[in-house]
Amino acid sequence: MRKLFFLLVVLLNTLATFAFDTNLVYGIRQQDSAEGYQQYVGKSFFVRPAYGPLETWKRSGFSYDKSFDDKTFTIKKVTVKDVTLNDEPNKEVTIEAVQDGGKKGQTKIKFKGYEKVSLKVSIWSGVKQWPLIGNMPIVFTEPFNAHKRELMGKTITHEMVKDEYEITDVFIGKENNKENASAAVNVSVKNKRSGKTVTCPYSKVKSEPFKDALEGEYKTALIKVEKPEDTTNRYGETKVIQDAGVDKFSYNDSIIDITIYGTKEQFNFVLQNISNHSLKIIWNEAAFVGLDGATSKIMHVGTKFSQRESDQPATVIIKGARIDDVATPTANVYYDEGITIGYRTIGNGWKTKSMLPQEYRGKEAGEIRLMLPIQVKDVVNEYTFVFKVYYTYFHPELLNTDKL
Numbered sequence: 001m002r003k004l005f006f007l008l009v010v011l012l013n014t015l016a017t018f019a020f021d022t023n024l025v026y027g028i029r030q031q032d033s034a035e036g037y038q039q040y041v042g043k044s045f046f047v048r049p050a051y052g053p054l055e056t057w058k059r060s061g062f063s064y065d066k067s068f069d070d071k072t073f074t075i076k077k078v079t080v081k082d083v084t085l086n087d088e089p090n091k092e093v094t095i096e097a098v099q100d101g102g103k104k105g106q107t108k109i110k111f112k113g114y115e116k117v118s119l120k121v122s123i124w125s126g127v128k129q130w131p132l133i134g135n136m137p138i139v140f141t142e143p144f145n146a147h148k149r150e151l152m153g154k155t156i157t158h159e160m161v162k163d164e165y166e167i168t169d170v171f172i173g174k175e176n177n178k179e180n181a182s183a184a185v186n187v188s189v190k191n192k193r194s195g196k197t198v199t200c201p202y203s204k205v206k207s208e209p210f211k212d213a214l215e216g217e218y219k220t221a222l223i224k225v226e227k228p229e230d231t232t233n234r235y236g237e238t239k240v241i242q243d244a245g246v247d248k249f250s251y252n253d254s255i256i257d258i259t260i261y262g263t264k265e266q267f268n269f270v271l272q273n274i275s276n277h278s279l280k281i282i283w284n285e286a287a288f289v290g291l292d293g294a295t296s297k298i299m300h301v302g303t304k305f306s307q308r309e310s311d312q313p314a315t316v317i318i319k320g321a322r323i324d325d326v327a328t329p330t331a332n333v334y335y336d337e338g339i340t341i342g343y344r345t346i347g348n349g350w351k352t353k354s355m356l357p358q359e360y361r362g363k364e365a366g367e368i369r370l371m372l373p374i375q376v377k378d379v380v381n382e383y384t385f386v387f388k389v390y391y392t393y394f395h396p397e398l399l400n401t402d403k404l
Helices: 002-017 022-026 035-040 141-151
Strands: 044-047 073-085 088-099 108-114 119-122 126-129 138-140 155-158 161-174 183-191 197-201 216-226 237-243 246-252 256-262 267-273 279-281 287-289 315-317 322-329 333-336 339-341 344-346 349-352 364-376 379-393
Touching: 022 141, 022 183, 035 073, 044 141, 073 108, 138 141, 141 161, 161 197, 216 246, 216 256, 216 364, 256 364, 256 379, 267 315, 315 322
Parallel strands: none
Antiparallel strands: 044 073, 044 138, 073 088, 088 108, 119 126, 155 161, 161 183, 183 197, 216 379, 237 246, 246 256, 256 267, 267 322, 279 315, 279 364, 287 364, 333 349, 339 344, 364 379
16 A cells, blocks of 8 residues: 555656656647647657656557557547546547558557546555546657757767767657656767767766766875874875775874775774884774764774774784774764565665765865874874875776866
8 A cells, every 4th residue: 555655646746846848848738728639630740658657558548569669640630528537527638640651541549638637546456547638658740850850960079078979869768767767858879989879868968978988986095194293203204005906005204104095985004103112092082084074983893883882992002013904984884774575684784884975076075084093102192194085087098188
């Protein structure tokens, strides 16, 4: 029953929020009078699959299949009459048409739609929907072909990408790959260099063909290390190290020698004590600051996820020794209950959110910080490692270098 209610809400919500209506541009528009529908007599159209929650051929008197593809029809008669549908007054609009071509015995089709939404909900048979005349899956050839001629051969470019695309086909398809996606103008575009063809809604033609060229991810780079002014050798040396294709960052002063780098979920580091005394990492006071400025405790190797907010004993590193550890923001760690199907639960377990953006937010998304309190004798030195978050492209060879 909940599923039926959800379907009903989706349908009614779509009626309230539908922005661009393909049917409004290329299909039958609901009229104020029976005479208004007569303007469609003599007009040519083709039929197509029904898309989205508003379109259906069911209960229209016509059954669509692929044999109707590439065929056009001309409307010969439109009839409007008052009816009662599901105990509510409604208007039924019937369209009669004949296949174009002028041959004797040519195919005739007939379908009907209604002016008001009419639904019947049943636990046993689900949601029964009657077709809306303003959302019949037909396309008038004259306005559609005019738009197609306008788009065909058009060159599509992106300021950051070297490749150009040419529109080679225009057709009515879905606005996306979702089950309830509505109808939209789609195009096929051909890469002028490689010959590869991409199909997408016309509304996304400025982005979809270039998606692979612009594909990339956010990474982190250590830009500075901050520590108290009274610490000996306040500004240590920082350098970049390439290790198995991963950029790692080395920093050293008179107390520590650390190699550190950030992944999507945590910081990995190897820290060596190069002072003349033992030192401690005070985990309870360590902190992370995210892109949004929010602060969080951190957890390290040996800390159970379920005890991430509990007391974490300090780690002692004697003179000349080192520690190989990680720092994960506790605010990003959570338990996913998963999905229960019958007696099984799948997808459950402890998970960690990314410290980095999952969607493109500009070449540089901001800064994140990791503060490690390191105690030498009775003095606690707060080392703050500041990382910039930047976007890197997987295929820079496909991009205009002056735009990077």
